[in-house]
Amino acid sequence: METLKKRLGKDRPMTSVTLRMPEDVVDDLKRIAPLRGFSGYQALMRAYVGAGLRKDIEQLEGSALAQLVAILREQGVPEETLNKAVEEVSRQAA
Numbered sequence: 001m002e003t004l005k006k007r008l009g010k011d012r013p014m015t016s017v018t019l020r021m022p023e024d025v026v027d028d029l030k031r032i033a034p035l036r037g038f039s040g041y042q043a044l045m046r047a048y049v050g051a052g053l054r055k056d057i058e059q060l061e062g063s064a065l066a067q068l069v070a071i072l073r074e075q076g077v078p079e080e081t082l083n084k085a086v087e088e089v090s091r092q093a094a
Helices: 002-008 023-035 041-074 079-093
Strands: none
Touching: 023 041, 041 079
16 A cells, blocks of 8 residues: 555656657657646657556566465465455555
8 A cells, every 4th residue: 555655646756768669659658648637748758658667567466476375275374264364455455
């Protein structure tokens, strides 16, 4: 939860990144940005990168949780205990 709060902060340090992209892609980003409510195409690009990154992190963390549950199951941890633990993790993540 603390990590999420930090990520939502407006005062996060920024760094410049140079990215080569086809001109037509940049033109499309410039066209779409205001239609999506963004002030410019760079803000839209940050949103796209952030959304993809959050999706990948969620999948990786979910995969790690699934692996942990499988290992605990092999170790004989009762299914009811595993279910309660997964529910608690899900509740805390929400």
